[in-house]
Structure formats: C-alpha cells, structure tokens
Amino acid sequence: MNGVSVLHAGTGKLDGGWHRQTSDEFLLVLEGELVVEFDAGPLAAGPGEAIHISAGERHRAAVPEGCLLLSVEAVGMRRTDG
Numbered sequence: 001m002n003g004v005s006v007l008h009a010g011t012g013k014l015d016g017g018w019h020r021q022t023s024d025e026f027l028l029v030l031e032g033e034l035v036v037e038f039d040a041g042p043l044a045a046g047p048g049e050a051i052h053i054s055a056g057e058r059h060r061a062a063v064p065e066g067c068l069l070l071s072v073e074a075v076g077m078r079r080t081d082g
Contacts, residue, residue: 016062019081023074025053032067036060 027034028050035044036051038059045051053059063069 016060017081018058018060019079020056020058021053021073021077021079023055023077025077026072027051027053028070028072030068030070032064034061034063034067034069 027036027045029045029047031047033044033046034051035042036053036059037043038057043051
C-alpha cells in the first residue's frame with residue numbers, strides 16, 4: 001500500500017452492503033473467520049490469514065461475532081456504493 005496507512009484493530013459490524021473504496025485494504029484475521037464476498041464469489045480467511053481488497057473492487061462483508069481483525073487502509077479512504 002502506498003502512502004500513509006491507518007491501522008484498525010478490533011471487532012465491529014459492517015452493514016454488509018456492496019461497496020467500493022478509493023484505496024486498497026488489507027484485512028488480517030486474528031481470531032474467528034471473516035468472509036468477504038466479491039463479484040467472483042466469496043473468500044474466507046481464518047486466524048493468521050489475510051484478504052487484500054484492491055481499490056475500486058466491488059465487495060461486501062459482515063464481521064461475525066467472535067471475529068477479531070486488523071484492517072490496514074490509506075488515510076482518507078472513502079467508500080462508495082457498489
């Protein structure tokens with residue numbers, strides 16, 4: 001990822017709606033499992049695994065209970081409807 005990045009760690013809720021974003025995002029799963037849906041189909045990651053989402057790539061995700069992840073994204077990243 002180029003430029004300045006922001007780190008977010010924790011659990012949380014995403015709305016599960018399809019969207020795109022203006023920068024790459026890297027999601028590292030620390031506990032539990034995360035599933036991100038792409039146009040090509042779903043991709044799952046467990047503890048120690050990561051999912052990379054390219055800028056502009058349409059996707060959606062919902063963080064299930066028990067999932068702890070680290071998110072790395074560019075400062076100022078914006079989400080747009082997918």
